[in-house]
Amino acid sequence: MGTCWQPLPDELPPEVRHFVEQLRLLKDRTGLSLVALGERTAYSKSSWQRYLNAQQPPPRQAVAALCRVAGADGERFGARWELAVRAWPRGAPDARDAAVPDVDAVDAPGGGEEPTVPWWEPLPPEPGTPPPARREPPPWRLLACAAFGLVVVLLVGLILLLGELAGAR
Structure with a gap:
């Protein structure tokens, strides 16, 4: 039986919507609650809530951890993650994002809760851009x-x- 998910925002790009829907199905397939999923993956319940409600892109490692727990193909989900993270909205925060701690505020002394992981992974280079110079x-x-x-x-x-x-x- 699947979780009763809140509807995803209408303005989500199709790549993001598809990716989050697939993550939700994968999470449901585990049969775990968000608390249990957090214990099995080292990402908190609140982090999983943000990822599975499209409030924040999950780190690639979180997706890999969910795939491990669910016994799914991590490479396939890694490819979906890349497509989604490229299309993920990066606009100004709105009311939906108010619950997400401000990363700059967390770095300040005494500022907010400690995030579980950095929420934004560096993106692979765009097609057609020259590869970075090889370091010796x-x-x-x-x-x-x-x-x-x-x-x-x-x-x-x-x-x-x-x-x-x-x-x-």
């Missing part, structure tokens, strides 16, 4: 790799030498 690994990483390679070569040589010595007896 730090020098210590190159040195560590070289040292590891040297140790492997020395160990192989030692094993071969010991094999020859044992064969010469």
Whole structure:
């Protein structure tokens, strides 16, 4: 039996509406209450309420956690998440968003409740934009790799030498 969900706002883009409806079906499939879902996924009941009522986009990790609990294909939902998060309304907060704590206020000393996770994930680059410049690994990483390679070569040589010595007896 599914949860009696509140209606989604009419102004939601179709991608967001479809994504949230699919998340709701997935949550219902678990048979868990929001409290139990929060305990199984490390995202609070109030966070799940915001995500499942389209008041706030869920972090990708929350979607992956719900998929794990429900036994669903995380990659398929990851693709839906990407489409939805690109289309998610980013306008000025309205009365519907009043219950969502202001992230800046939370960072201020003594400000609001601690959010469970950052609510906005960085978006993948738009199609057609050049990829970011490749960063070179730090020098210590190159040195560590070289040292590891040297140790492997020395160990192989030692094993071969010991094999020859044992064969010469």
